[in-house]
Amino acid sequence: MERPSMTRLLHPSVPAQPGGTPVASPIFQTSTYELPRSPxxxxxxxxxxxxxxxxxxxxxxxxxxxxxxxxxxxxxxxxxxxxxxxxxxxxxxxxxxxxxxxxxxxxxxxxxxxxxxxxxxxxxxxxxxxxxxxxxxxxxxxxxxxxxxxxxxxxxxxxxxxxxxxxxxxxxxxxxxxxxxxxxxxxxxxxxxxxxxxxxxxxxxxxxxxxxxxxxxxxxxxxxxxxxxxxxxxxxxxxxxxxxxxxRTFPLRMARHNTSGLAVARFLAGHPAVDAVHYPGLATHPQHDLARRQMAGHGGMLSFTVGSAEAAARVLGSTKLARNAVSLGGTETLITHPASLVFAHQSPAELAASGVDPALLRLSVGLEEPEDIIADLDQSLSTL
Ligand SMILES: Cc1ncc(COP(=O)(O)O)c(C=O)c1O
Missing domain, CATH: 3.40.640.10 (Type I PLP-dependent aspartate aminotransferase-like (Major domain))
Known part of the structure; x- marks a missing residue:
């Protein structure tokens, strides 16, 4: 029986394929490139x-x-x-x-x-x-x-x-x-x-x-x-x-994040259990004028406070659509409690200096139907 040749395995001869240029780019999954034998x-x-x-x-x-x-x-x-x-x-x-x-x-x-x-x-x-x-x-x-x-x-x-x-x-x-x-x-x-x-x-x-x-x-x-x-x-x-x-879909996604972010911010701002909403697109944001000068839209990120750290934990524990995870900007709505998670590596004094309230929740508004995101927040706030 002929043993497999390491040399042939390492230098396969691949026949040229008829056809055109790939529309989607190939993945160049290589760590190194053969170089010309010249200066x-x-x-x-x-x-x-x-x-x-x-x-x-x-x-x-x-x-x-x-x-x-x-x-x-x-x-x-x-x-x-x-x-x-x-x-x-x-x-x-x-x-x-x-x-x-x-x-x-x-x-x-x-x-x-x-x-x-x-x-x-x-x-x-x-x-x-x-x-x-x-x-x-x-x-x-x-x-x-x-x-x-x-x-x-x-x-x-x-x-x-x-x-x-x-x-x-x-x-x-x-x-x-x-x-x-x-x-x-x-x-x-x-x-x-x-x-x-x-x-x-x-x-x-x-x-x-x-x-x-x-x-x-x-x-x-x-x-x-x-x-x-x-x-x-x-x-x-x-x-x-x-x-x-x-x-390739970045502008489409951002247009939706902008409109849904504003809709969710407005809903939260009108909810009696919510103390404050931080969203540059709201007229109540202390820097709304600057936001209008510097931002064409206001995105899908917002944060809000709900009275106490315990209340924040209750809201976080009862959302069904919004998932409790760090990171942001994806297709799905994510909610997180910055004081305990994102800032786990900061001291209490540093946390206070950063202006992070223990009652603060951060929301990354995803691409779901905005009314579904709002309904989920509404039911979780009703637990307060
Ligand atoms: C504003 C901001 N900058 C930088 C980073 C760090 O990015 P990465 O996790 O990709 O290192 C994050 C992560 O959450 C962020 O929110």
Whole structure:
């Protein structure tokens, strides 16, 4: 019996197939690429984000998503990485060194807060955290980087991007635009230098991928790429392919998130068991005027308080359609209790500084019929 040949197994001869170009992109599920035997190989190795060299450096699937993401943000370039936190880390670490002054918010996504409060200071970076409304006042000529998040998770407070840009003309301004998305706010139009987003959320939109993106000028994105190349948070080809697939319906999904988000916010605002609703699209939002200037629509994220932590637990425990899960921006409605879950890594004092009320619930309004989402909330609030 002839033994299988390892060489033949490793070098199969595949006959060419008749037919045309695939309409859906193939997935380039390879870690490495055969290189030309010429000095061109060294040129490929030295390029920024080559797509045919080694997948930690880039891939055709990542590039396809990057082209779409840069276009959505009105940016020169985009870098796709393996999570929103990887995007935030690459954007910040590529622009700080020991002694750099960073001004950021007291209210940020929890892991970004840990990066700002613990990781950056441990490398000698000076981080000043201030309430969102004071950011423009807190910057000084020695500020090197300003990091903002608008609307912020989970308080739904806004940062005035144009005011920050005007107050810090010399600094690199980085904005987390995960909640607004480029459908509702394009931070680059307000003078922001680098936009970071968790593509895990609305950009992919189906709760089946973790990914992150940095967009901005080609120079700043190349610097972020160099940091990501060294730290290694790859967005793998299949995830990049799924993201590019999700992006094809992004505007359709966002239009629905906007109308359903507003409908649910209005319902909650009129409910007697609800103390406060935080949604920039409501006229009662303290920064509604800024929301009108800075946001084309207000998305599907909102938070609301219901009297006490116990009452919040009761509502959370009795929704039937809205599922109790972290993350957001998917097709399905999700509800979560930020004080106990999302902020599990913050101390009580840090939680208070972030403005997270123990009675606060955060809702990611999905693509179900809005009346079904409202009926579910109505029945869960009736348990109070
Ligand atoms: C506003 C915001 N930024 C960044 C992140 C981090 O994204 P990822 O979980 O993809 O790392 C999140 C995650 O929830 C978020 O809500």
């Amino acid at each position: 061109v190989a060294a040129e490929i190795a030295a390029a920024v984000a080559p797509t045919g060299y080694y997948t930690r450096y880039g891939s055709p699937n990542a590039r396809e998503a990057e082209v779409m993401l840069a276009d959505l943000d009105g940016a020169e370039a985009a870098l796709l990485v393996g999570s929103g936190m990887a995007a935030i880390s690459a954007a910040l670490l590529s622009n700080v060194r020991a002694g750099t002054e960073v001004v950021a918010q007291t209210s940020h996504y929890t892991a970004a807060l840990t990066l700002l409060r613990t990781v950056l200071p441990s490398y000698g970076v000076d981080v000043l955290l201030v309430p969102q409304e004071s950011i423009a006042d807190a910057v000084s000529p020695s500020t090197g980087v300003v990091y903002v998040e608008t609307p912020s998770n989970p308080t739904m407070a806004l940062t005035d991007l144009a005011a920050v840009r005007a107050a810090a003309p010399h600094a690199i301004v980085v904005a987390d635009n995960t909640f607004a998305t480029p459908y509702n706010t394009r931070p680059i139009d307000f003078g922001v230098d680098l936009v970071v987003q968790s593509a895990t959320k609305y950009l992919n939109g189906h709760s089946d991928v973790t990914a992150g993106v940095v967009t901005g000028s080609a120079d700043l994105v190349a610097r972020a790429w160099e940091t990501a190349r060294v730290l290694g948070p790859v967005c793998h080809p299949f995830e990049a392919w799924l993201l590019a697939r999700g992006l």
